[in-house]
Amino acid sequence: MKKYSLNAAKMVFAWTFLLYFCMVSCKKSKVQAGNDDKTIVPSTQPEEGPSKETDTRKVQFKIGSFSSVIADFKPTAEAAMDLLSKVLSSKEFKDSIYKYHYAPSNQMKSPSQCAKAKELNLIKVNPLTGRVDGSMVYEDLLKYKDVALNLTIRQPSEPTNVLGSSSYCSYTITSNSHWLVDNMAMTLPEEYAIHLGHEFCHVVGYYHGDHPDTKTEDVSYGIGSLIANILWDWSLKEIKKKELHSYLLDNSNWRLRCLAVQPADMPQSGKFNDILQLDLANAKSANRSYNHFYFDFNPPEEQRKSGSNVVFGVTTASGSYWVEHNYYRMDWLDRNAGTFKFTYIANNGSSSATLNYSKNLRALFERKTFKMIYSSQKGPSGRVMANFICVEDPEIFFYGRFERKWINWF
Numbered sequence: 001m002k003k004y005s006l007n008a009a010k011m012v013f014a015w016t017f018l019l020y021f022c023m024v025s026c027k028k029s030k031v032q033a034g035n036d037d038k039t040i041v042p043s044t045q046p047e048e049g050p051s052k053e054t055d056t057r058k059v060q061f062k063i064g065s066f067s068s069v070i071a072d073f074k075p076t077a078e079a080a081m082d083l084l085s086k087v088l089s090s091k092e093f094k095d096s097i098y099k100y101h102y103a104p105s106n107q108m109k110s111p112s113q114c115a116k117a118k119e120l121n122l123i124k125v126n127p128l129t130g131r132v133d134g135s136m137v138y139e140d141l142l143k144y145k146d147v148a149l150n151l152t153i154r155q156p157s158e159p160t161n162v163l164g165s166s167s168y169c170s171y172t173i174t175s176n177s178h179w180l181v182d183n184m185a186m187t188l189p190e191e192y193a194i195h196l197g198h199e200f201c202h203v204v205g206y207y208h209g210d211h212p213d214t215k216t217e218d219v220s221y222g223i224g225s226l227i228a229n230i231l232w233d234w235s236l237k238e239i240k241k242k243e244l245h246s247y248l249l250d251n252s253n254w255r256l257r258c259l260a261v262q263p264a265d266m267p268q269s270g271k272f273n274d275i276l277q278l279d280l281a282n283a284k285s286a287n288r289s290y291n292h293f294y295f296d297f298n299p300p301e302e303q304r305k306s307g308s309n310v311v312f313g314v315t316t317a318s319g320s321y322w323v324e325h326n327y328y329r330m331d332w333l334d335r336n337a338g339t340f341k342f343t344y345i346a347n348n349g350s351s352s353a354t355l356n357y358s359k360n361l362r363a364l365f366e367r368k369t370f371k372m373i374y375s376s377q378k379g380p381s382g383r384v385m386a387n388f389i390c391v392e393d394p395e396i397f398f399y400g401r402f403e404r405k406w407i408n409w410f
């Protein structure tokens, strides 16, 4: 049996959450007394206005000076700059941001003209509404067609949750290296692009201020979320060009590794839920909370027992997490149709008592044939949603969320 300290796990979860939260935000920046003389100034005059053809403005971000403690990071930074340019120049971005307005406290208390970008709006608040209109933010973000940003990736001197910093008018974005690791829900260029978009809001004069609700009221948080959503919409379109089952078992897309269900947050329905509730009741009668179940379609080598290629796991908690691993061989019945069956190989971590927590689901999975399709259920950015369906009785199905990893899954 594998046991994990619940408190330790909670801390790791909290850290992971905080990291993500900060990733689309950052700590409050401060206007610096002086700006770096080497800052590269936007090289063109502002556009006349939205073009008649598309009604959208265009911006191309380029790297000015560059320094990084992460080796070979420049191609990632260049890819991120291109993604950011593409998103901010898109019709989707304009259409989205025009629907928003933000708290007046996004405007700096004493705005002064930016000598390097004189056309930026100094007064951001609409006097008629007392709010910062999305259209005003759009105008500032796309004021110049070509924007050079000086990028620095630095090693933080001590452990920190701060992802980066930037200042009004400086055109320099400094990022901490600790979080720039390719293990997040989005690709590393996407994650860095979201971060740069957030920081660029500070560069053109939007600060965190003192908003009652950062999620809905803060310009930089809001723009980070919009960028993430648009990037994910584009990625998902690419992923869906192939049928979901074509990604399974061969590890051809890391986003589709683990299909998981947390019943508390992802309520199931119908005949499948009737079966799931039996396992949940068994866990509850043992004074344990049922955390989640999952299929790992690409387990590491040490979790492939005697020809198994899939792990079915169940996690419950009561002071500490308990994790059960069941090893299965998943065989295609029809690769084109995407139908498959499971053959039980072995279990790790269970006693006769704890086997009750997965008894009914295992019985279902070992007896029936299944297929998977994309779900129309909306999931968080970076996550593919799927329906897992019993072929013999399609009324037995659940929806799940694919995850790259989870702290208690492995």
Ligand SMILES: [Zn+2]
Binding pocket: 025, 026, 027, 028, 029, 198, 199, 202, 208, 220
């Ligand atoms: Zn920030």
